[in-house]
Amino acid sequence: MKLKYGMNPYQDYAEIIDDSNSLRLLNGNPSVINILDALNSWQLVKEASQTLNSECSTSFKHVTPSGVAIFRELSIIDKQAYLINKSLTKLATSYARARGADRLASFGDFIALSHCVDKETALLIKSEVSDGVIAPEFNDAALEILRSKKNGSYVIFQIDKDFEPNEIESREVFGITIKQKRNNLKINDEHFSNVVTPKKIIPSDILSDLKLGMLTLKYTQSNSICVVSNGQVIGIGSGQQSRILCSSLALTKANIWYQKLRLNYSFLNPLENIKRTDLDQLIELQRQSQYGDRVILNELPNTCLLSDGYFPQKDNIELANKFGIRYIATPMGSIRDNEIIDTANKYGITIINTGIRLFHH
Numbered sequence: 001m002k003l004k005y006g007m008n009p010y011q012d013y014a015e016i017i018d019d020s021n022s023l024r025l026l027n028g029n030p031s032v033i034n035i036l037d038a039l040n041s042w043q044l045v046k047e048a049s050q051t052l053n054s055e056c057s058t059s060f061k062h063v064t065p066s067g068v069a070i071f072r073e074l075s076i077i078d079k080q081a082y083l084i085n086k087s088l089t090k091l092a093t094s095y096a097r098a099r100g101a102d103r104l105a106s107f108g109d110f111i112a113l114s115h116c117v118d119k120e121t122a123l124l125i126k127s128e129v130s131d132g133v134i135a136p137e138f139n140d141a142a143l144e145i146l147r148s149k150k151n152g153s154y155v156i157f158q159i160d161k162d163f164e165p166n167e168i169e170s171r172e173v174f175g176i177t178i179k180q181k182r183n184n185l186k187i188n189d190e191h192f193s194n195v196v197t198p199k200k201i202i203p204s205d206i207l208s209d210l211k212l213g214m215l216t217l218k219y220t221q222s223n224s225i226c227v228v229s230n231g232q233v234i235g236i237g238s239g240q241q242s243r244i245l246c247s248s249l250a251l252t253k254a255n256i257w258y259q260k261l262r263l264n265y266s267f268l269n270p271l272e273n274i275k276r277t278d279l280d281q282l283i284e285l286q287r288q289s290q291y292g293d294r295v296i297l298n299e300l301p302n303t304c305l306l307s308d309g310y311f312p313q314k315d316n317i318e319l320a321n322k323f324g325i326r327y328i329a330t331p332m333g334s335i336r337d338n339e340i341i342d343t344a345n346k347y348g349i350t351i352i353n354t355g356i357r358l359f360h361h
Helices: 032-052 076-081 091-102 119-126 141-148 202-217 241-263 276-290 313-321 338-345
Strands: 023-027 054-062 063-072 109-113 130-135 157-159 168-173 178-180 222-227 232-238 305-309 325-330 350-353
Touching: 023 091, 023 141, 032 054, 032 063, 032 109, 032 130, 032 157, 032 202, 054 091, 063 091, 063 202, 076 091, 076 241, 091 109, 091 119, 091 232, 109 222, 119 313, 141 157, 202 222, 202 232, 202 325, 222 241, 232 241, 241 305, 241 313, 313 325, 313 338, 338 350
Parallel strands: 109 130, 130 157, 305 325, 325 350
Antiparallel strands: 023 157, 054 063, 054 109, 063 232, 168 178, 222 232, 222 305
């Protein structure tokens, strides 16, 4: 398949080779970044949907999720914050939640959807600024709506939901070919069985959130930290060399999400015929005016934080406590593990040693 261009427009030759014929281009002219976003995001929603038995969506930017969510009914407060004024299907709801985690970061996203795309989901996507979508199926009405987006240039991929690649994968960097065993780790209950703090029982809803978080880290650029609440990844810190910086990014984003959830949206009532992107900017200004840097995430109960690598210092635990985190899942292996566990015990935080490093590049 010939592509529009490579990683950048001046890289004017690009193509992909798909011997399996598992990926079909239904519309548009994708670039290399579109391909990378599509293939990484699809793996995430496919695995999350299978693991959690729910519709799942993700909003991807630059080969990292901005938000991930499974289906949960939207409250009135959710609908206000996510600019939803009508009833949605389960799939559309999961995307509204994924996009709603960080609407500013999701501007121009690539979308992955776990199930057949219906008309309601397509209409929601049409109203957003987005570059493309990948899903296993599209009904006729949805496909017609999406093909009209971006003056007919919207990228639409259909992927075989049953396709499984070879166990060994390869990539070429600077003329050198690298081969490795594909990351085919299956996330299950066993990864959360080693609780190293006194409170040993993990409630079923928390276990579900931990699984969603771990699956998200599997497809997030390392180093990475994510924050999860009620089937929704609400903050992601990725691609940083320092783990405490990743933690700070993820927790700050999650706090901003909660600030926006708690806003009084009556200030939007007099405003009509304003683009969604302009509304996002107005909401951000209102959030800054009302809350600034004030931490209110600590008022949200049972929030989880997950890490793709071990914590080298207790400062990550101190920061997590400031933002009200109650559950942390991380691989352990630091020389300061005992100090980290003691710090968690001091604050009543439950720590689960997953035993699995999940770096992704």
